[in-house]
Amino acid sequence: MTTAPAPEPAAVAAPGSLADRFVGGTYVRLVLVLGALSALGPLTIDTYLPALPTLTAELQATDAQAQLTLTGVLAGIGVGQLIIGPLSDAVGRRRPLLIGLLGHGLMSVLCALAPTVTMLAVTRTVQGLAGAAVSVVAMAMVRDLFTGVKAAQLLSRLVLVMGVAPILAPSLGGALLRFTSWRGIFVVLAIAAVGLVVLAAVALPETLPPERRLPARIGRSLASYRTLLSDRLFVIMVGIAGLSFATMFCYIAGSPFVLQQLYGLTPQQYGLAFGIIAAGLIGVSQINPILVRRHGPVKVLRAGIGLALLGSVITLVMAATGTGGLLGLVIPLWFVVASVGLAFPNAPAIALSRHGEAAGAAAALLGAAQFLVGGLAAPLVGALADGTAVPMTAMMVVTTGLALTLLVVGWRRMSAFQF
Template sequence: MTSLAEPQTTTDTTAASPGTRYVGRRYLQLVLVLGALSAIGPLTIDAYLPALPALSAEMGATDSQAQLTITGLLLGLGLGQLLVGPLSDAVGRRKPLLVGLAAHGLMSVLCALAPSIELLAVTRTLQGLAGAAVAVVSMAVVRDLFSGIKAAQLLSRLMLVVGVAPILAPSIGSALLAFTSWRGIFVVLAVVAVGLFVLALLALPETLPVVRRQPGNVRGSLRAYRGLFGDRLFVVMVLVSGLMFATLFAYISGAPFILQELYGLSPAEFGVAFSANALGLVVMTQVNPLLVKRYSPVRVLLASVTISTLGAVALVITTATGVGGFIGFMVPLFFVVSAAGLAFPNAPAIALNRHGEAAGSAAALLGSAQFMIGGAIAPLVGALANGTPVPMAGVILGASTLALVLFLSARRRLDAVSYD
């Protein structure tokens, strides 16, 4: 792969619009590199999901304790982004990314060696802190180069690459379990982190020029966050994005136990069922560029949160009554997860469009909200567990409904903003 980091001169006439340099093959390479980097998050979350029941049995842990290994990762991803965001605005994108990938590889090895569920939860949290750099930088690079509809379109293209991860990860995890344990899955994640480190080192340029960098101190970071929190529309988009992620994480945390223990699926069958829902998410992310061109990111996002809420209502009804059994559980979930595929590119694109001057900090708040809200809500599935899918369905409905209410509260002001 050729490097994207071609020398730039001060006479470059496209300097004011750096994204114009990324066309044709270079644009495709940018999508593939950023997508591969972004995929490490879903892989880290999803690859070991088929092993959760076996992990719980081996360590003598309850379902709730095992789910803490997911929660710890999500909280680490959330908190880490708040630190990495302003740092990347100050020192550039490449250094935090490379350090984060190296640390992720190390933490993956420590996860593989964890002797107890408590230590595994700790190492997973540290793994999340390391992975936060990848999440922040990938989104900040998009905003460094593009804005508005173009940013939404690029984020949609990234979701095609990112979407392959949740489709393949459970199946990969199931395949690995055929000849290794859950510890071997973490060894594979360490190898992936090393490979992505090499990819980033060779193929991803610095996209934040020195002249656009922000002060690298606590006061500068607080000033940047204060400005972001002062923008009501930005805050609404952050919360909507976080709540839509929460619907997905509620599903991720509950699905391994519900599908394998309640519906009796094997680890391999679980991988297929999980991938079927992820396929809907990927398809929607690829339809999204066409939709935003015709209807705008705001209208598409409204459709997303509405479909998610209606799907969640149907899910509560089918799980509470038992109508349809396994099919009655999977079909409404398909609509909920697919709707998320429209929310994930558009909510960040709308929010980042307003704050290109602090893209790292803005991306950090977005990413932090996604993982921290998801990390806070997901444990409710385990805490409310009663042997049925109803608690998971109720959590998904609550998150979707709140996202819809927040969006509608700011609808008029959102419609007044240009996203060209």
């Protein structure tokens, strides 16, 4: 059996002292820039959610076909990271990031012009492939600079900045629908991508110096993935991160239809409800650094997954019985999303702290698991649709239950791991 790499010491910065440049105001700017870049993914996924019912009708598609446009972008982001992660370990972080942003902008324009739901699903998939560079590079840059508790704290700050995107995105989409169609939403995304190209080019330095880069060979990339997958704790953390993301995307995929068609919310009201629920994710993520300092990432992760499962079960019961109407569904959903927010910073931080030598490949596997598992969950919610909230909430019970199972299986290894 291949021996997993020994845990790295509880360092606050990665080798090379580059992290010493990011203190005070410079650190805040780093968080804001990385957060703005990382927000492109949620904006791409969430801004058009209020338009899903009208898009479905205009393109004469079924609910499941419309949700494939969501699955396409998730799958594209997931697969793209597996390619771009090792590439960024070889050529640095900036070039893949800038090229990916440009590609995302171009695909956004093509999405706006798509004449059929099939073509939209294809262009959304390629849009996700291009946008994968943003997701994987942002995560790898964090690991280039920091590890352990410091990385978990920075990821929590990124969740704060990124959290603005899912709060504003559906509201922004609902507001845009007052003046334009769903096609106009993709034009706005194209403009955002171009703006982020300028921001990244001006404000973001290269965080992977040439002496720390790995050879750009397919064999080397496969070897990196083989090493990562031989580390059982890393695989468990990847699984937990992916299932946590799937829980979110069960909600994201199902909520436009449940809240608008079942409960009669307008696109603007849906955007407001989505924002209120997403606010729980932001609030909890900002408590996370305090909890991590006191209890460590492992215990905080356990609490988050356990609470998410409990909230999911309550949400399913409310949906199945109709108890409490809209509030009976939304209130426990708020707790599920907030609890999952504890998994987002801590599972990646635990995983990445063990593999600083291949941060790009490690971040790629994490990101791929999140988006691919989330992409599988989204169409399942649509395929099981029966006009109630039960399929969405039942899938959330499944994903949180599997995440807790992985946590139990890996608990001994996690307890022995020290930051």
